Amino acid sequence: HESLPLIMPNESEPLTNCEIGRVARISLTTVYSLMCVFGTVLNLVVIYLVVSFKKLRTASNAFIVNGCVADLLVCAFWMPHEAVAISTGNSLVLGYHAFKEALLLIGITVSLLSHSLVAVNRYVLITKTPATYQSLYQKRHTEWMIVGSWLISLGSLLPWFTSFRYPTDICRDAQDATVSFSKGVSVLSNPLAAGTLALTIIGQTVVVLYCYFKIFRRSIQFLSCWHMNDKSSFLADTDWTKAI
Numbered sequence: 448h449e450s451l452p453l454i455m456p457n458e459s460e461p462l463t464n465c466e467i468g469r470v471a472r473i474s475l476t477t478v479y480s481l482m483c484v485f486g487t488v489l490n491l492v493v494i495y496l497v498v499s500f501k502k503l504r505t506a507s508n509a510f511i512v513n514g515c516v517a518d519l520l521v522c523a524f525w526m527p528h529e530a531v532a533i534s535t536g537n538s539l540v541l542g543y544h545a546f547k548e549a550l551l552l553i554g555i556t557v558s559l560l561s562h563s564l565v566a567v568n569r570y571v572l573i574t575k576t577p578a579t580y581q582s583l584y585q586k587r588h589t590e591w592m593i594v595g596s597w598l599i600s601l602g603s604l605l606p607w608f609t610s611f612r613y614p615t616d617i618c619r620d621a622q623d624a625t626v627s628f629s630k631g632v633s634v635l636s637n638p639l640a641a642g643t644l645a646l647t648i649i650g651q652t653v654v655v656l657y658c659y660f661k662i663f664r665r666s667i668q669f670l671s672c673w674h675m676n677d678k679s680s681f682l683a684d685t686d687w688t689k690a691i
Contacts, residue, residue, distance in 0.1 A: 486522030514561030520554035603643035
């Protein structure tokens with residue numbers, strides 16, 4: 448009798464969407480887990496140092512701590528839940544998922560605004576008079592700047608909350624390897640919320656570049672003046688020696 452041919456799997460056969468999604472889910476879960484651990488530890492260390500040492504309790508460091516708290520919302524809360532959601536492929540309860548996505552946008556926006564506040568603080572400290580700096584960065588003013596960064600972030604969430612909707616069920620491994628960024632679920636799916644975040648990123652970049660460019664120019668001017676004064680003193684000493 449004729450032997451039946453053995454059917455061997457074709458190793459060159461392209462992967463299915465579910466297989467590709469499974470690899471992506473494992474990779475993203477690993478990345479989120481590592482970022483969660485390192486991000487949480489490093490931000491807590493910075494906060495501990497600023498709170499523990501009185502000399503570090505400055506306006507600039509207050510803005511840095513504000514950014515660290517915002518980063519903890521992402522690293523210590525959003526990332527662990529996102530890693531679990533990605534690894535299991537299970538959708539979260541609507542209200543809880545909305546809360547988690549809200550924290551993501553708040554954390555990113557406040558962190559970016561904190562970087563801008565630090566840059567402006569350095570700019571005023573270096574390029575303006577001490578009296579101007581002391582007047583602008585009084586304790587109450589600094590507190591209101593920090594509160595303002597959170598209010599702006601909270602305000603950017605209102606358009607998204609009014610249009611939030613849950614996605615339809617599909618193959619869990621064929622998704623984009625993450626529940627949060629599915630169409631209609633992500634906070635960035637709302638044009639106004641995404642636009643607010645985009646404007647925050649652009650504004651923060653412009654502010655940081657402008658402030659540190661001005662600081663760089665001021666430093667160059669200071670070094671030039673110092674070099675000229677040092678040279679003049681050297682020539683005066685030389686002439687005095689010759690006179691003797």
